[in-house]
Amino acid sequence: MLESNLAIISFGMTAYELVSLNIPALYICISEDHFKSSEIFEKTGVGVTLGKFSKKNNYSLKNKIRDFLKDKTQIKLMSKNASRVIVSNLNKISKLILGKEI
Numbered sequence: 001m002l003e004s005n006l007a008i009i010s011f012g013m014t015a016y017e018l019v020s021l022n023i024p025a026l027y028i029c030i031s032e033d034h035f036k037s038s039e040i041f042e043k044t045g046v047g048v049t050l051g052k053f054s055k056k057n058n059y060s061l062k063n064k065i066r067d068f069l070k071d072k073t074q075i076k077l078m079s080k081n082a083s084r085v086i087v088s089n090l091n092k093i094s095k096l097i098l099g100k101e102i
Helices: 013-020 034-045 054-069 070-081 090-098
Strands: 007-010 027-031 047-052
Touching: 007 013, 013 027, 013 034, 013 047, 027 034, 027 054, 034 047, 047 054
Parallel strands: 007 027, 027 047
Antiparallel strands: none
């Protein structure tokens, strides 16, 4: 994940992890709840919501992703916006994950 410039994910906990690493993402949602939550990330400017996934809109999602990947300026801006988001207790969480003393 640390090596990534952009992620294409199903919205969930990974979205929060990516923000803490300043990595912008495109969110594909599998539920209405995820869609609403992902809109907050989009309003913050750290990601883009592609909508709820269904077999009917699969072609549309592919086109949105293709078009977005062409816009390198937008990707850099989203990364910069992510660096401004404060994730509380990030140091503590990181130490716990890495097995280091707090």
